[in-house]
Amino acid sequence: MRKWHNARGEGKVFSFDVVDEHQGEIRLTCFNQVAEKFEPMVQVGGVYVISKGSLKPKRKEFNNTNSDYEISLELSSVVEECSEEVDIPRVIYQFSKVRDLQEMDFGSVMDICGIPETIGEAAVIMRRDGTETQKRTMTVVDDSGCSVEVTAWGTIGAETIPQLEQMFQQGLRPVVAFKGLRLGNFGGRSLSTISSSQINIDPEVPEAAAVRNWYAQGGAQNKTSLTTAYGGRADKKCTFGMLKDEQSSGSLPGTLFLQVTGTISFIRSDSGVMYPACPRMNGERACNKKMRQEGQDEKWYCEKCQSESPTVDWRYIFSILAMDHTSACWLSLFNEAGESIFGMTANQLKDLQDNNTLEYERVVSAANFKTFHFKVRVAEDTYNDERPALMRCGALSALP
């Protein structure tokens, strides 16, 4: 179940994919009350008789079932547990070879059957909405002789990945089937789970036997990695060109930290480069919400703290266009980055702006064409994985 918010309001959506005994597959989707009604009833691996849903064409970019349609359920729809014994396959795969990912479009969703060769540590990632999610990255190779990084997000693989690690410790390298991975261009080409993804160890499919034989004969000794540049790890160096691809592909959920070296080509300063922040302490951290001046005595007022203050703390917030030899990107900068760029605190610069306009303008324009290492935070800005992620950049620090 996912919650979504947009300009028209908010709601909940729940979807699940079903397979039948004729190898048919279809996605069922329900919203709001309907989602609340059916979500507790449906279990992965359960067998159900479903009726009174309505059929509509599927949105291909988000749905890799083998049907051209999806079913939406209403409150009047019926989902009943099936009491009869039926022989229904648990998962239907349409495997792609890792090598073929080179020709596939970013955003495609596919199934992979391969052998994980490395499993990274679990990392906790902070989402932009403040919630946390977990990710595990594996390198997976198959009998096409290519390997790719696969990142499992959230609870996907929460049971299978620890099992895999145990098998690794025993020196085993089992075949794993990944159902429903999305192709992204993070670090060349890489795959990520989406909410409907599944990870199954030693699947009973013919492809698994072929991969197992190939691996046992040493096939993986000469392999080509499709994920190269900075795949999977934090604080990797990249270029603005790579950053821009990352922004437009929206391939990665969660948050990444990347290092880019670039030159400032423009500072957007028409509406100022700082804001009046609330200095009131909330525990160890200052409130920092934007204050407004009101009343005839021009006192500063903080909406959040609901209190007045005779003084404010000026903090930097502005955007710059930064570039390197590959491309240019807009970055949002905050207080610490501003201090590095202007060489003084926002309070000091505010003082110049009020009392020595010429010097203020000189300081701001002097920062143009300086080169910095930017630590850029690229964050997902999406409420469910059924729409492409919007990414945002923020320079956390800029070091000359």
Ligand SMILES: [Zn+2]
């Ligand atoms: Zn405040």
